[in-house]
Amino acid sequence: EIVLTQSPGTLSLSPGERVTLSCRASQTVSNTYLAWYRQKRGQAPRLLIYSTSIRATGIPDRFSGSGSGTDFTLTINRLEPEDFGVYYCQQYGNSPPYSFGQGTKLEIK
Amino acid sequence: QVQLVQSGGEVKKPGASVKVSCKTSGYTFTDYWMHWLRQAPGQGPEWIGWNNPNSGDTRSAERFQGRVVMTRDTSINTFYLELTSLRFDDTAVYYCARGPRSGAFDLWGQGTLVTVSS
Numbered sequence: 001e002i003v004l005t006q007s008p009g010t011l012s013l014s015p016g017e018r019v020t021l022s023c024r025a026s027q028t029v030s031n032t033y034l035a036w037y038r039q040k041r042g043q044a045p046r047l048l049i050y051s052t053s054i055r056a057t058g059i060p061d062r063f064s065g066s067g068s069g070t071d072f073t074l075t076i077n078r079l080e081p082e083d084f085g086v087y088y089c090q091q092y093g094n095s096p097p098y099s100f101g102q103g104t105k106l107e108i109k
Numbered sequence: 110q111v112q113l114v115q116s117g118g119e120v121k122k123p124g125a126s127v128k129v130s131c132k133t134s135g136y137t138f139t140d141y142w143m144h145w146l147r148q149a150p151g152q153g154p155e156w157i158g159w160n161n162p163n164s165g166d167t168r169s170a171e172r173f174q175g176r177v178v179m180t181r182d183t184s185i186n187t188f189y190l191e192l193t194s195l196r197f198d199d200t201a202v203y204y205c206a207r208g209p210r211s212g213a214f215d216l217w218g219q220g221t222l223v224t225v226s227s
Contacts, residue, residue: 035213044204044217045154056215088153092211097170098144100153 002026002091006101012109018077021104023089025070033093036065036074039103040085048087049074084108111135113205113218120224126193129221131205133186139163141207143188144214145179149201157203159210160188195225 003026013019023034032052037045047056049065052072062077076083086105092098116130131143145157158169160179167179178191188205203221206214 033211033213044206044220045214046217047213047215050213050215056213090154090213092213096156096159096168096211098156098211100155102153 001097002029002094002099004089004091004099004101006087006089006104008104009102010105010107012107013079014109015079015081017079018075019079019106021074021076021087021089021106023067023072023074023101025072025091027094028069029072029091030093032068033091034065034067034072035090035092037088037090038083038085039088045088079106081108111216113207113216115203115205115218115221118222118224120226121195122227123195123197123225125195125225126191127195127223128189128191129203129205129223131188131190131218133188133207136207138183138186141216142210143179143181144206144208145177145188145190145203146206146214147199147201147203148220149198154204155201157190161210162188192223195223197225199223200225 005024007022034052036049039045053065064075086103088103089101114132119127139162142159144159146154148154160167169177176193181188205218207216208214
């Protein structure tokens with residue numbers, strides 16, 4: 001099973017700033033099948049990025065993903081109030097189980 | 110409207126079973142596999158398994174094998190997850206989420222809180 005480790009655990013930033021979140025896998029993620037989700041309190045996760053860099057429907061171009069192998073990043077430019085929440089990465093390129101990271105909490109400063 | 114609507118919260122005793130439903134609407138039932146996940150308080154989501162809407166085939170994570178049953182009813186476009194021999198650490202919010210067999214999940218249910226308590 002692939003273990004995903006996200007860093008940092010918590011970030012405190014202000015609207016308008018730029019942020020980069022990291023996700024490191026314990027082994028190579030096949031086909032760069034890596035996704036990012038954001039979850040707000042009391043809600044289900046929402047898909048932001050899949051296949052490392054493809055934005056899901058309705059996701060603004062302020063969000064971008066990159067990476068390969070075992071190291072992946074999510075960058076958010078010009079943070080807006082609705083961007084705050086917990087971000088999870090997920091791999092689905094290898095045999096199940098499809099694992100998630102433990103999350104990065106993005107807080108308003 | 111494209112949505113997944115799950116059944117309501119449940120409280121169960123250790124050793125009991127729970128069955129959660131996930132009703133789909135607004136899209137072709139057979140176009141997407143249904144995955145089940147759970148999320149314990151303060152943790153990331155954990156994948157439980159998937160259900161092929163066409164054949165009914167299922168696959169679950171090894172740690173749930175023997176305790177989980179995933180089914181579907183094509184006549185009412187609904188999927189089901191049953192978890193047996195419940196333990197205290199099965200307390201979590203359970204989600205259904207659609208996607209390819211191996212893929213990202215683009216639509217999630219609202220979640221069902223299952224509490225295991227004596």
